[in-house]
Amino acid sequence: MYNKRTVIPGLAIFVLFVTLPLWYNGLSAGPIPKPELPPNGTKECVAPASEMRDNHMVLLNEWRDSVLRESGRSSVSVGGKEYPKALQLACMECHSNKEKFCDDCHTYASVKPYCWDCHLTPVEAASKKETH
Template sequence: MYNKTMIITGLVIFVLMVTFPVWYNGLDAGPLPKPELPPGGEKECVASAAFMRDKHMQLLNEWRDDVLRNSDRVTVTVGGKEYRKGLQLACMECHSNKEKFCDSCHDYAAVTPTCWDCHLTPTEAASKKEAH
């Protein structure tokens, strides 16, 4: 009887330790942040919200490769509206508040994108435009 109790206790402790990260993060996560929509309430983008939520980095990487490696600067037309390929030329034209649009979700997901290693943040880009 003693061995059976020790084995069950050990298994319970093992299961709790193995699953600890999952349930601990589930308790702490809070609601998924919703990025701020662009001023004017325009809700159409180059892709659906679900696609952009899940695969925006793949899209941005494809655009990067097309523009930088293949010199393909062709615009993307969605719903009759043309978008130029690029983070600052397409995305940040509408989603200009990096803190509320990009950082809120990236902080939630604990990821550090490398976009801003090369690109200027919208506030830096605006100050450069004003200086010229």
């Protein structure tokens, strides 16, 4: 009825073909990049590292909505330290190397954030301060 010599190899080729994208991505992706820590060695942030890795975009969107839509410019207090709700004044104060801190992970995850459509990168902000 069925020819075993063609069905089993056919199924094997089908499974290989269907799972090829998984194999390709798994073998070519490389290790997950680790963000660079702040130069001053501070390891405390507005949230634990695991939460920031998973949900920083949610936090930044909440801050954006609070500041721009509700005029909620209050600071966030963590461990006695005040953090303003601002990408440049909070996050980028410690994590000043955008290429190492932001771009490596976003490139790895194939994410194109739109933060820099409005915000200056730390290098651009520093050069702007120097000219004024």
